[in-house]
Amino acid sequence: MQFNRQNPGLLQKRCYxxxxxxxxxxxxxxxxxxxxxxxxxxxSLLERRLPTRTEV
Structure with missing residues (x-):
C-alpha cells in the first residue's frame, strides 16, 4: 500500500x-x-473513476 502512504487524504473519513x-x-x-x-x-473528486481514452 505504498500509494496510500503517499496520499493519506484518500483514506480520510468524515470522523477524521x-x-x-x-x-x-x-x-x-x-x-x-x-x-x-x-x-x-x-x-470524492480524487476517488471518482475517469473515463479511459477509448471512452472519450
Whole structure:
C-alpha cells in the first residue's frame, strides 16, 4: 500500500475530517461542518473513476 502512504487524504473519513477541525476554537460549528464537507467533496473528486481514452 505504498500509494496510500503517499496520499493519506484518500483514506480520510468524515470522523477524521471532524477531528482535524475540532480544536480550532475560532471556527463556528457551522463553519467547521462546511470545512468537513468541502474536504470530503475534494476527496470524492480524487476517488471518482475517469473515463479511459477509448471512452472519450
Amino acid at each position: 475530517a471532524h477531528g482535524v477541525y475540532q480544536n480550532r476554537s475560532r471556527i463556528s460549528k457551522d463553519e467547521r461542518e462546511r470545512l468537513v464537507e468541502v474536504r470530503l467533496q475534494r476527496q
